[in-house]
Amino acid sequence: MKRTGFKRRAVGGPRAPRRSIRTKARPAPTAAERRHMDAVARLGCIVCRNLGFLDSPAELHHPRFLAGGAQRSSHMDVIPLCPTHHRLGGLGVALHAGRQSFEAAYGSEAELLAQVRALLA
Structure with missing residues (x-):
């Protein structure tokens, strides 16, 4: 039988400590980014605004x-959504429940972001 580089652990013996999985920390927003995000949040949900609920x-x-893979876009590129339209509303209502059905009903992220930028200008 071939030997491997792994040593057998004695039954009941100590285990090696597990390494924690490190996630890439996102840098905290700068003062200018915080001011921008506050202004965007004060607009209220952009979908509710389009439906007539202010x-x-x-x-x-x-x-x-605007970003690739599991990355997020900049703090300067954010869309205000209420909890229902962001994550709680279910398929066709919440963005995170189903992107395609959300975009068919309310518009794409690019269209909503362009509307937010127009409102802030």
Whole structure:
């Protein structure tokens, strides 16, 4: 039988400590980014605004179309969405529940981001 480079652990013996999985930390927003994000959040949910409901609380969504893979876009490129339209509303209502059905109903992330930028200008 071939020998491997692995040593057998004695039954009941000590285990090697596990390494923690490190995730890439996102840098904290700068003062200018915080001011911009506050202004975007004060707009309220952009989808609710388009439906005629004003003054809905907003969470900030970082669009994925501006970044690749598992990355998020810049803090300067955020879309205000209420919790229902962001993550809680279910398929066809919430962006994170189903992107294609959300975009068919309310518009793409690019269109919503362009509308947010126009409102802030």
